Amino acid sequence: MSLATADPFRPPVPTTVAHPAPQVRLAARGLVKRFGATVALDGVDLDLADGESLAVMGPSGSGKSTLLHCLAGILAPDQGGVALRGRDVSSGSDRERSLLRRRHYGFVFQFGQLLSELPAVENVALPAMLLGTSRREATERARQWLASLGLAGMEGRRPGELSGGQAQRVAVARALITGPDVVFADEPTGALDQATGADVMRVLTEATRAAGASLVVVTHDESVAAWCSRRLVIVDGREVRGPLAGAR
Numbered sequence: 001m002s003l004a005t006a007d008p009f010r011p012p013v014p015t016t017v018a019h020p021a022p023q024v025r026l027a028a029r030g031l032v033k034r035f036g037a038t039v040a041l042d043g044v045d046l047d048l049a050d051g052e053s054l055a056v057m058g059p060s061g062s063g064k065s066t067l068l069h070c071l072a073g074i075l076a077p078d079q080g081g082v083a084l085r086g087r088d089v090s091s092g093s094d095r096e097r098s099l100l101r102r103r104h105y106g107f108v109f110q111f112g113q114l115l116s117e118l119p120a121v122e123n124v125a126l127p128a129m130l131l132g133t134s135r136r137e138a139t140e141r142a143r144q145w146l147a148s149l150g151l152a153g154m155e156g157r158r159p160g161e162l163s164g165g166q167a168q169r170v171a172v173a174r175a176l177i178t179g180p181d182v183v184f185a186d187e188p189t190g191a192l193d194q195a196t197g198a199d200v201m202r203v204l205t206e207a208t209r210a211a212g213a214s215l216v217v218v219t220h221d222e223s224v225a226a227w228c229s230r231r232l233v234i235v236d237g238r239e240v241r242g243p244l245a246g247a248r
């Protein structure tokens with residue numbers, strides 16, 4: 001049995017349809033990014049398949065966040081490129097990359113980055129409204145997402161009235177409400193204790209997979225990476241392969 005959804009905006013419901021073999025969804029080739037004299041990325045290649053979850057690991061300052069930002073179109077690489085379903089998405093203008101992020105990507109950050117003055121339901125509904133969905137429809141979808149992630153009854157709470165783990169669940173719902181192709185998470189459990197972090201990773205990986213999105217997680221933490229299907233280790237802006245990679 002697999003999980004799929006006819007309407008990508010709604011929480012997934014179980015079905016029994018067969019899926020075709022996974023395809024490469026996001027591909028990066030020869031990514032180089034410099035900040036002045038610092039070479040943050042020094043020729044990174046990457047293929048992310050449909051439904052795959054990838055942990056990006058490595059020491060502090062190795063280029064993990066820079067890689068995530070280049071993959072997600074937040075930064076333009078100095079050399080190389082990124083393709084989403086075969087279409088180049090790294091060379092557009094700031095505005096084009098901003099639209100790309102809104103339409104095709106979801107984001108979960110270390111501290112959630114929810115809007116503190118808005119209740120949870122409005123935080124979740126906002127990305128759908130920015131894509132043109134009516135407030136009523138977006139609010140209904142947001143309620144469904146919050147309920148499906150275990151937050152029924154907390155729709156009206158502001159971020160300051162939620163625990164860290166609850167706030168990250170809201171962030172996961174907000175990342176998924178637009179039916180993204182890829183969800184990017186930068187240290188999503190960095191502000192949480194071990195048990196709460198594991199709970200957030202379970203929700204993040206299960207909900208992302210069920211929604212048909214691929215996932216990229218930047219983390220220092222082996223126990224967080226263990227939730228992902230594959231890992232990429234970078235040191236000094238380059239991928240490290242082989243047994244040493246697992247030891248880091």
Ligand SMILES: Nc1ncnc2c1ncn2[C@@H]1O[C@H](COP(=O)(O)OP(=O)(O)OP(=O)(O)O)[C@@H](O)[C@H]1O
Pocket residue numbers: 035038039040058059060061062063064065066067
């Ligand atoms: N906006 C920037 N301006 C200048 N240097 C930067 C900038 N962003 C990143 N760097 C540098 O690029 C290198 C890679 O940084 P990056 O944040 O990608 O590393 P990281 O692996 O995510 O680190 P951490 O685990 O500590 O968050 C570092 O030397 C960093 O100082």
